[in-house]
Amino acid sequence: MDIFLSADAWLGLVTLTVLEIVLGVDNIIFISIISDKLPPEQRSKARRVGLALALITRILLLFSLSWMVKLTEPVFTLVREFSGRDLILLVGGLFLIYKATHEIHGKLEGEDGEKTPKGAVSFGRVIGQIMILDIVFSLDSVITAVGMVDHFLIMVIAVVIAVAIMLLLVNQLADYVDRHPTIKMLALSFLLLIGFSLVGEGTGMHIPKGYIYFAMGFSVGVEMLNQFARRGKNKVELHQPYR
Numbered sequence: 702m703d704i705f706l707s708a709d710a711w712l713g714l715v716t717l718t719v720l721e722i723v724l725g726v727d728n729i730i731f732i733s734i735i736s737d738k739l740p741p742e743q744r745s746k747a748r749r750v751g752l753a754l755a756l757i758t759r760i761l762l763l764f765s766l767s768w769m770v771k772l773t774e775p776v777f778t779l780v781r782e783f784s785g786r787d788l789i790l791l792v793g794g795l796f797l798i799y800k801a802t803h804e805i806h807g808k809l810e811g812e813d814g815e816k817t818p819k820g821a822v823s824f825g826r827v828i829g830q831i832m833i834l835d836i837v838f839s840l841d842s843v844i845t846a847v848g849m850v851d852h853f854l855i856m857v858i859a860v861v862i863a864v865a866i867m868l869l870l871v872n873q874l875a876d877y878v879d880r881h882p883t884i885k886m887l888a889l890s891f892l893l894l895i896g897f898s899l900v901g902e903g904t905g906m907h908i909p910k911g912y913i914y915f916a917m918g919f920s921v922g923v924e925m926l927n928q929f930a931r932r933g934k935n936k937v938e939l940h941q942p943y944r
Contacts, residue, residue, distance in 0.1 A: 709911070713850040714859055716914055720849070721863035723888040724842050725755070729867060735830050743824055749868065751831040756864040758835040762843040763856050766793075787903045793844040794899030800840075801892035808885065813940040848895045848902075849910065882939040887924055891917055 729752070736747035766789065775782040783791075846856040877884075894916060898908045 710850075710852065710855060712914055713910070714855050716917060717846055717849050717856070717859040718862050718866075720845060720888065720891060720917075721842055721859055722866055723884060724845065724892075725863060725867050732831055735827055739824060739827055747824065747827055747831070750828060751835070752864055752868050754828070754832055755835040755839065756861065758832070759839045759843055759860045759864070760857060762836075762839055763846060763853070763860065766843055766847050781905055783903075787905075789903075790848075790899045791903030793847065794896045794901075794903060796840065797844055797848070797892045797896030797899065801889045801896065804892075805886065805889050808882070808889075808939040811940045844899070845892065845895050848899045849913070851910075880936060881928060882937055883924055883927070885939065887920055890920070 732748055732751040732755075736744045736751065739747055775784055776788065777783055842860075846859065850856055850859075894913060898910075898913055901908050
């Protein structure tokens with residue numbers, strides 16, 4: 702518990718919690734879409750179960766990734782020695798960069814309102830679809846957590862707090878991000894930044910996390926000023942295939 706005596710640990714916890722919430726909005730939206738196929742009296746239960754499953758999925762993925770990044774024995778040599786940890790960080794960083802770039806393209810130039818999820822309307826089938834979605838959507842969230850903080854306990858606490866807040870404010874969170882699409886784009890740019898730092902770590906270039914926190918905090922501060930200055934003006938609407 703000595704880690705909580707460090708200001709960096711608290712800063713990392715707050716930053717990671719906020720980022721986990723923003724990154725989880727897409728998960729909330731898709732859970733809502735899939736649960737809407739159920740009768741009205743079952744939808745609320747399906748959403749709660751879906752987010753609870755998301756919490757379990759994230760913690761399990763977090764535990765496995767946190768264990769694997771401790772593998773420091775060299776696996777092969779290519780210019781320099783690469784350990785299992787290096788490979789995980791490198792692949793994870795490239796995944797985040799791909800994911801963020803793909804999502805940015807989809808939000809700005811992708812299809813809009815042309816796809817609809819299909820499937821049976823039984824409660825069990827819907828929960829099964831939500832579990833698969835949880836795994837997909839948890840990957841970037843978990844890799845982000847591993848890339849941002851060094852302590853497993855802080856990662857778990859941030860994920861638990863984020864999911865708990867999403868359970869309480871699921872509708873309000875989705876509406877806020879829909880009204881402020883720059884928040885979504887800012888979160889995706891953070892994924893690019895974290896992905897780059899993971900690639901750097903995996904190739905032997907250490908980037909102090911304080912620099913990353915500062916860049917994120919400064920960007921959020923500028924965005925808050927922008928939103929204050931543009932109150933009441935029309936907002937840009939990002940593309941959303943599942944409308």
